[in-house]
Amino acid sequence: MLYVKNLNLQAGDFKVPDTSFDVKKGEYYFLLGESGSGKSLILEAIAGIQKIKSGEVWVNNLNITHLPMHQRRVGLVFQSLALFPHLTVMDNIAFPLQRRGIKWPQVEKEVVQMAQRLSIAHVLKRKPGTLSGGEHQRVALARTLIMKPDMLLLDEPLSSLDILLKEEMVELLRELHQQGQTILHVTHDYRVVGSLANRISIIQKGILLQTGTPQEIASNPKCKLASRLVV
Amino acid sequence: MNHRLNRFSILFMLAGGLVLLFVIAPLVGLFLQTSGVSIVKTLHDHEVTHSILLTLTTAMGATLIFSLGIIPLAWLMAHHQFRGKRIIHGLIDLPVVIPHTAAGIALLSVFSDQSLLGSGASFFGLSFVGTSAGIVIAMAFVSLPFLFNAARDSFESIDKRLEHAAMNLGASQMQTFFRVSLPLAKNGIISGMIMMFARGMSEFGAVVIIAYYPMITPVMIFDRFASFGLEASRPIALIFIVIALAVFVLIRLITRKSFAVR
Numbered sequence: 480m481l482y483v484k485n486l487n488l489q490a491g492d493f494k495v496p497d498t499s500f501d502v503k504k505g506e507y508y509f510l511l512g513e514s515g516s517g518k519s520l521i522l523e524a525i526a527g528i529q530k531i532k533s534g535e536v537w538v539n540n541l542n543i544t545h546l547p548m549h550q551r552r553v554g555l556v557f558q559s560l561a562l563f564p565h566l567t568v569m570d571n572i573a574f575p576l577q578r579r580g581i582k583w584p585q586v587e588k589e590v591v592q593m594a595q596r597l598s599i600a601h602v603l604k605r606k607p608g609t610l611s612g613g614e615h616q617r618v619a620l621a622r623t624l625i626m627k628p629d630m631l632l633l634d635e636p637l638s639s640l641d642i643l644l645k646e647e648m649v650e651l652l653r654e655l656h657q658q659g660q661t662i663l664h665v666t667h668d669y670r671v672v673g674s675l676a677n678r679i680s681i682i683q684k685g686i687l688l689q690t691g692t693p694q695e696i697a698s699n700p701k702c703k704l705a706s707r708l709v710v
Numbered sequence: 711m712n713h714r715l716n717r718f719s720i721l722f723m724l725a726g727g728l729v730l731l732f733v734i735a736p737l738v739g740l741f742l743q744t745s746g747v748s749i750v751k752t753l754h755d756h757e758v759t760h761s762i763l764l765t766l767t768t769a770m771g772a773t774l775i776f777s778l779g780i781i782p783l784a785w786l787m788a789h790h791q792f793r794g795k796r797i798i799h800g801l802i803d804l805p806v807v808i809p810h811t812a813a814g815i816a817l818l819s820v821f822s823d824q825s826l827l828g829s830g831a832s833f834f835g836l837s838f839v840g841t842s843a844g845i846v847i848a849m850a851f852v853s854l855p856f857l858f859n860a861a862r863d864s865f866e867s868i869d870k871r872l873e874h875a876a877m878n879l880g881a882s883q884m885q886t887f888f889r890v891s892l893p894l895a896k897n898g899i900i901s902g903m904i905m906m907f908a909r910g911m912s913e914f915g916a917v918v919i920i921a922y923y924p925m926i927t928p929v930m931i932f933d934r935f936a937s938f939g940l941e942a943s944r945p946i947a948l949i950f951i952v953i954a955l956a957v958f959v960l961i962r963l964i965t966r967k968s969f970a971v972r
Contacts, residue, residue, distance in 0.1 A: 528874045548877035549885075561875035565893045574889070575879040626880060 480504040480661050481525070481553075481630055486534035488520050488685075495520055495685040498534070502630070502663050502678075507656045509672045510665040511704065512682035518665035519558070521682075522632050525663070526555040539629055549578075554628030558635040560619040562607035568594075568618050569603040575626035593621045597651070613644040620651070624660075631655070633664040637671060649675065669707045673697070681705050737951065744948045752945040758930065762953060765926040768842055769910035772850035773857070773903050780857050781899060785891065788865035803859075805852045813851055814919025821847060821920065844921040849910030856909055860902025864895035900965045908958055 481502040488495040495517040502508040510518040523529035525536050527548035535544045543551050562571050569590055576586045594600040597617045602610060610618065616636060623631065633652075637645050649671055656662055656675065666672065672679055673693045680690040681704055689701045693708060700706035752758050783802075787795065805813055821828045821838035828838060838844035868891060876886040892899075914928040922929060927950045935943035 526874075526878050528878075547882075548874070549880050549882050551878075553878075555875075555878045557871050557875060559869070559871055561869070561871045563872060563876070563890060563894075574876070574881070578880040578882075578885055578889075622879065 480506070480539060481663065482535075482537040483521070483525065484535040484537065486521065486524060486536070487532040488517070488524055488529060489532055490520055490529070493517065493520070493685065495524075498685075498687055500680055500687060500690060502661060504661055505656075505659050506677045507652075507662045507664065507675050509676045509679040510663065510682055511667070511669060511672055511679055511708075512665075513667050513704065516667075516682045517685035518682050519634050520685075522555065522634050522663070522665050525551075525630075526553055526632060527551050528555075552626075552628055553630045553632055554623035554626055555632040556619050556623050556634065556636050558638060560615050562615065562618055562622070564607055566606075567603065568599065568605055568607065568610070571607065571618060572603075572622045572625055574622060589625060593625045597621045597624075612640055613647060616640065616644070616648055617651070624655070629661070631660055631662045633662060633666075635666050635668075636664070637666070637668060645671070669704060673708055679708075740944065740948050740951070744944050748941070748945040749949065752949060757925075758927075758946055758949070761925050761927045761930045762950060764842065764845070764924055765911055765928070765950075766953075766957065768845040768926065769849055769853075769907050771842075772846045772853065772910045773907045775846065776850040776854055777857060777899075777903060777906075780854055781861050781892075784858050784861035785865050785887065788862050803855050806855050810852055810913065810915025811919055814848060814916035817844075817848055817851055817916060817920050838920065840921050840923055842921075842924060845917050845924070845926055848916035848920045849913050852913050852916050853906040853909035856905035857899070857902035860905065861895065861899045864898025864902075865891060867898070868894045904958065904961050904965070907961070908954070911954060911957075 483498060483500050486495065486498040488498075493515075498521065500508075510521065512518045520529055524531050527543075527546065531544060535542055537543065538551070538553060543553075563574070566574070569587075572590045572593060573586045576589060581589075590603070591600065594603055597620060599614055599617045599621060602614055602618070607615065607618065620636070636652075637648055640648060652662070652664075653675060664675070676693050678690065678692055679696055681688045681696065681702060683702060683704070689696055689705055696705050697708045700708065787798065808816075818839070819825060821831070821844065823829060823832050823837060823839060831838065836843060838847055872890055872894065873886050876890045877883070881889060912928060913926075914932065917926055918929050918932070925933065927946065931943050931947050931950065934946060
């Protein structure tokens with residue numbers, strides 16, 4: 480599904496040197512690392528936001544390294560969620576479908592279905608500025624999922640949620656995964672990883688230290704963060 | 711914060727009050743010294759009404775036509791780092807610092823019928839000297855920094871992640887510009903357009919060099935003052951100020967209603 484091959488990235492003085500990993504179809508894969516470890520940089524490189532110095536990114540046997548951002552079909556949910564403040568929730572979720580030239584009645588039907596699936600149908604006419612934290616998260620997720628991305632990229636989507644909302648979102652992500660969605664999730668929160676992950680890579684200062692299933696990593700931790708993993 | 715008046719506040723209020731008085735006094739004086747009869751008479755002067763209409767339409771024309779180039783340039787300057795960017799900034803701000811009569815002379819050397827550009831344009835039946843097209847060019851030259859700077863600041867203030875999100879969701883750069891960047895920057899751009907329009911409308915120096923005729927109102931005020939004195943020019947000045955303020959307020963109201971972020 481996703482193959483990151485010998486990726487070299489640089490942002491200012493910070494470097495991600497020669498990084499390789501792969502995410503299989505239907506897999507829930509975590510990049511676990513502390514703040515500033517380079518995990519978001521890798522995610523942005525896959526999405527086409529961050530310039531790749533060298534290396535390749537493949538999705539579904541297609542080399543997307545040099546594809547423009549809008550042609551990559553990898554859906555990124557930003558840490559800041561990046562909902563368009565000037566559009567209603569309905570228009571936010573409809574955005575990817577409208578860009579593909581789909582006619583409004585069909586767009587509306589799909590948006591309503593997606594909103595019902597994520598329990599946000601009641602906020603469709605509202606602007607993002609009026610939503611609660613949990614609703615924000617769900618709208619951002621709905622907007623990305625409606626484009627049926629080959630790969631869902633999640634950049635710390637749970638970091639700003641309180642404990643109850645976090646549990647709710649974890650359940651939602653588990654459900655999405657069970658429905659077959661391939662997910663690459665970056666986080667520093669080792670507590671949510673164990674119950675969701677098929678595989679995990681631990682990243683520190685831009686370097687992948689350890690990759691394996693939660694059980695493999697927990698039984699043979701190679702760093703402090705890995706030793707804290709709850710399986 | 712303590713809002714009680716102390717010596718410091720009173721001193722600053724006095725200094726600020728003097729500046730406000732300096733701005734308001736001439737306007738009040740103009741109102742008080744202009745008779746109603748002369749205003750009515752001036753309003754029936756077709757040369758004056760035609761001149762006001764010409765001033766409004768050319769200023770609007772300059773703003774609308776040049777915004778088609780200024781807004782994309784402002785976007786580029788807000789989004790890209792490149793060698794020579796500071797020089798472009800300086801060039802755009804140049805009309806603010808050079809004397810406007812000098813700007814008129816500079817424009818004349820490029821747009822006169824004898825110049826390369828002017829003669830090229832005249833081949834297509836377009837002349838800039840002594841025409842409305844010349845007025846538009848002169849107004850745009852001196853007023854475009856107002857729109858450019860406002861638009862660039864607005865584009866710069868947009869969270870780049872919103873534009874990245876749009877492209878990640880399948881929008882091309884063009885779609886991202888029209889669906890995300892432009893709507894989010896619109897308030898600043900509209901303010902800039904209003905400022906450009908207002909500045910263009912009040913231009914005298916550059917216009918008088920390139921197109922004394924047809925006469926825009928600032929040129930007509932000068933012309934009547936030089937030919938017939940204060941009494942003849944004062945009612946035109948008063949009417950023009952009132953109309954300029956009315957148009958300014960009207961545009962603000964319309965744009966606020968139409969473009970308010972709900």
